[in-house]
Amino acid sequence: MCYDVRVSLNDKYVAIVDYQAGNLRSVQKALERFGARAVVTSDRDRIGAADAMVFPGQGANDSSMRHLRALGLVEPIREFVHSGRPFMGVCLGLQLLLEGSDEGVEPGLGLLEGWVRRLPPGCKTPHMGWNRVSFRQDHPVFEGVRDGSYFYFVHSYYADPEDKALVAGETTYGVEFCSALGWGNVAAVQFHPEKSGEAGLTLYKNFVKLVERGA
């Protein structure tokens, strides 16, 4: 499936990876709000040729990795991340960057050393609702977001990367966990910026700026 809503004068576009992981329309609308051309697609060539990528995600580790593999998207996504073009992972799209998850048996994309763990018992799951993010480092995608801003979360697992220097933001829910990652061209968040009102839209605004600049 590949549909393209906005017609833009310049040829640049953001690929939103479609692998049956929900919530794509809001991501698209958020990008379009800041003038980006956003293409929802599962076509590997279309993805490979994009100027930027949003890797969304919802649902389970195993079925998502199987969909990605069936669509032949594992390598194109890995190559994209290594290419240096702007990349943003959202929710499961953050978790899948790691090596694997307590949630299943399928290995993740392995772009980052570390494991995805279950939120501790005693907390209601999913962790659903608005929670604060304490930002630990600067990354252009998080520019202008006030430290301690609230974002909307829905998840039962969290990423635990080996290299703590890559952790851009942390949130507390039973445990203090990594809710944002950032390095080079990559930003990834556990929350849903397209569902987090003005604070969340700021991330998309910053991301679109990077695309325009051709970073």
Add this chain to the structure above:
Amino acid sequence: MLTKRIIPCLDVDRGRVVKGVSFVDIRDAGDPAELAALYDREGADELVFLDITASSDSRGIMIDIVKQVSEQVFIPLTVGGGVRSVEDVRGLLEAGADKVSLNTAAVRNPSLVAEASAHFGCQCIVVALDAKRVEERGAPSNGVDASLALDEGSTWEVYTHGGRRPTGIDAVRWASRAVDLGAGELLVTSMDTDGQQAGYDLDLLRAVSEAVTTPVIASGGAGEMEHLYEAATAGKADAILAASIFHFGKIRIGEVKEYLARRGLPVRMAN
């Protein structure tokens, strides 16, 4: 810290937002997209749209509304009312809903909850249950799963079809079952308190909240700010839904949040 969510509910009848008092006496209170944008500006944490017409014609209208709202409003949207199949769920999610709530269809066909949850993830499947205190315990209805049937220990019974039809099912046990089947959240409405504006059924909320491991949304009975505080504290609800008090401007969302914050509850203040 995770905040208590304040959720305005918009009952939609043929494309317009309405709200009844105890499920009757419906009054027209506005345009869905306009109201949604207003609530977003005022700091609503989430929006619930309930299609009360719930016919096959209204499904198309609802999908258009969800599309329109999701282009303008960037907070979570839950849509329910007359959702009967995995295809219905898919249509609403593709239109821009984040969660879909199942009520009558979930009771009638519990495997729908499991199926929808497996397809789309538990985070987007809400089971809405309408409960009423048991007055007299009749003979168990035909076809009710014995483990769910009302018994001596039952306090609340599940009703379906917009609160018109008793089911013979124990509300608290149904709540647990719904979560086991794959519901990621429960929307619990007391039919005894709904529309009365005299407070939520705190016993019901607490009983359900203690029986499950997923978030619970309190619904039915808000008349003043104190009631929302009680639902979140004594009722142990994770989120609090209200309709009329917001639609008719009796209480503004910002006011509720300031009040709850003053009383020590974590809430997200609008920027």
